[in-house]
Amino acid sequence: MWSKVYSGFGYWDVYVWLVFFGISSILVLWLRSLGRADYKEGTEQDEIFYGSNEVPEDGDDMGVPASSAYWGFVKALKPYYDSLVEIHSGIVSDYVGFFIFTAAVLAVLVLL
Amino acid sequence: MNWQIHLPALALAIPLLGAFASPVAGLGGRSIRNAWMVFISIATTAICLLLLNRVLAEGVMVYVMGAENWNLTLPSGLSWPIRIILQVDAFSAFMAVVGSVAALAGAFFSLQFMDKFTGLEKFSALYFLLVTGMLGMQLTGDLFNFFVFLEIASVASFGLIAFWRDRPEAVEASFKYMVISTLSAMFVLIAVGFLYGRYNAVNIAAVARMMHMGYAEKIALVFLVVSLTMKCGTVPMHMWTPDAYAEAPAGVTCLLVGVSQASLYGLFRVCFSLYGVSLGSTVVPWTIIVMGVLSMFIGVTMAVIQKEVKRLMAYHSVSQIGYILMALGVGLLAIRDPQAMAEYGFTAMKGGIFHILNYTMYKGLLFLTAGALFYSSGSRNLNEMGGLARVMPHTTFMFVIAAAAIAGIPPFNGFVSKLLIYQSTFAVYPLLAVVALVTSVLTLASFVKVFQTAFLGPARKKFEHATEAPGSMLIGMSILTIVIVAITLFPTWTLSHLVEPAAKALVDQAGYISAVMGGGL
Structure with a gap:
């Protein structure tokens, strides 16, 4: 096998993890597809919520x-x-x- | 005659030719100098790969400099070798390949990263001199030659760290490294003197064959262990690392990661092949383990509080060296007990050697991404960065891969070597594995900080005109990324074809000795 690593205490299989990440990604995309379809781009729905304050123009003023x-x-x-x-x-x-x-x-x- | 018998000599001759001919290539302009740098780097890597292939197929290679026959280690009438001998086993060849790949990536990256500076023929000369020193340390079978190559590498490093000599910080970092490095080189020389005085030989195999622990041998051991652990940046002698790694140009820092591994190679060659079962007590193995644990924890906790990206990564280097030291220390602990070696010692050694490969690749890549950030943003201060993923998507992608690998996130390569280390060290003393796990968590936290502050966040006006790293820099980073992904996808092949032969060669002291000494003495 190309993927299994035996440590002497158990084993690790990289392809099992890749399959796991593949299934997880499909689930995430499926959940995302359940989002609201009536989202309106360019309206206030599109604005960043910045603690009820005005959003600074330069990112320098709002980064941590x-x-x-x-x-x-x-x-x-x-x-x-x-x-x-x-x-x-x-x-x-x-x-x-x-x-x-x-x-x-x-x-x-x-x-x- | 098969030309491949000369591979050990060619692995040193090619970068040395590269170094001395660089000023001549520089006369032809930048494109000729760049082509020369690429040609020599590729040729060196190819030679090291061929060398590894031959050693894996045919066993230990010896190459006697200046002898009538390349493999005449014991001239007639003599019972110990007198000439300079290059001795390459699977561990040496493995280390040479790892170092030469880091050098190749660093060379590609440097082409455009250094383009706006002058004195580049000196830069490439020093660069290849450093490669020569690194490979010489890994391929020589001679203690005095090891010292000579150590010095070649050190002197080239001083020049490269201070290459931006208009920066006082770079000159200061180089000076500090020079002081501590010269002191450690003197210790190495005194240790070699002790052994030469006792055995009238400086060949590692010959001295190992005659080794009987007395006061002189013990003092030599202490001097070698302390000097070589300092050279690879072990706590509490690690302070030069953040200074030097941060101030050197990024391509050089990538190579310095490989060079630090050459010192680590020297340390384990001394412990396993020179002293081996003669070590006697468990003081040295436990000292190496304790230094490894301290390096892991202190390195990573210092990294968490850094705001300068290359200093942060340099402290992570200290931390990662700790993993390797701890694993190989556990292997050394089991060297006199075949049952312990079978139960956990050999797994620890495989984990440690695998981590050398992984660490060099992902840490080299991380330093290159830090260089790309500096190239595009003009700063190394994380407080001044932000939102750079928008303009540097390729660099961001490669940074994420390297950061996930160093943090040991499955399925990346760093996880596999760390898993082997966790499980084998747990069998010796569970607290060792606990410290290693905590260190891994803090490593992840630290790189999340870098990712969040440098790459994510809102766009900054000052980076409106920032661009992605240019072609050659991306090639340099891509080389290491491809290696990391390949190791991640094929860990079993990597372990069985590269790591296990190296680990077996390291524990096979009798095989190492007999390759030079044959039936002599």
Whole structure:
């Protein structure tokens, strides 16, 4: 077989998944076809709902910037991120320090 | 005489010729230089594919430089090799093919991506010098030569990372990489010195044959492991990665992904073929596993908070290297126990080696799409992007494929290698698989962020005149996309014809030694 991968703990068949995605796609298209046919293009039905506010002309004024993504996740892990960002100082002597530190720790573990 | 016996030498000679003749080709104008770059890249890839085909058919190839006969590894009267020997088994050839495909894609992409800059003959010379260094590391059977090729690759990388020398950030990134890289190269050289002092040989097979663990061997092992894990961007020595990957031109970053795999190759050649069962304790395997776990988690959590697209992808490189280290660490853990190797060790190794192939392809493609975004929008800051799928439909399509593959979404290739890694590492210690799964979820979250902020959203006025990436850049991205789709559709063929032979070659230390040493010693 060209599609089955045996892992020693079970198997995985890519073609089964492709069939699954094919059937899912047909279902999605069928659901979409059940939508209202009396939709009127060019009327207010066509306008974006922007929290009852006027829609800005430029997309720059309404996009969510990348730095705001997952703010809750980052806020929840603030202590972790504070220490992590501090380690990533961008100072080359720190890079060398981590290298030497790792070498020293591994040397102790291997030599003892 | 069959010319194919010279394939190992040709795999190094062709890119080296490409490097030294680039300034001459540059005299003929841009079209001649571009044609030369394409010709050399295709020829190198073809040679590596032929090499893999021959190794899979006939077993380990050796090529003795400067000998009367190309396969005379032990001249009469000598019990160990004295000449430079290229030694290519299925793992070396596999890595050479993976690296050369990344180099081919990067070369096509660079043709138009770099078109508006000057000094391109120097660029292509350094590019092929980097390819030579990468392939040399993967094909040599000699420790000192490994160091030489490592240095060739490093020096070429310094120049390429700082290629946009009007950007202070690029010069700074190159300087940082130079400092840390030179330090690690010295460690490698000292380690080679230790082994040469003990065994009077630098050939990997010869040293492996005589290896007995003492203090000198242990110190050499520590120096090699630390240096090579640093070179492939492992936590806590990964900090150079986002600097270097972000500042290098996109085609070069794609190649740097392949070059980092050459260091990974060196690490596993040292652990499996040089030391192998002589490793003794489980300290080194567990150290590699722990470094892998840290790399996975710290890499991906740092990626989530990035707003600069190439830095984000660079942190993902750290994370993906973690998967490979963890898998091959588990394989190393089982090296002295045939039952453990049969139960989970070999599956872990197959997963790790499969992930090397997958990672190089989709990460190379992701860096190229980041380059295409920069080319069209003039920015690498995700906060300034948006709505670019409207003007870059082909790039968007290829980005989605690469992002789905790296996130391990079925049925893409990344899922298959990750599945093998999850299941085999679970058998050793379930927490390893849990960390790998959490990392995969965060990887998906991170690339959803890139997709949403760069490609989706309303159209931006400032991108009114932005256009799709030009032809050669699309060709470069398409090469990697086609490989990813092919691996996705035919995982069994990939595993049985490419990955399993490579994994078997890596665990077969006796086979590696006997190819050079024969019945000697």
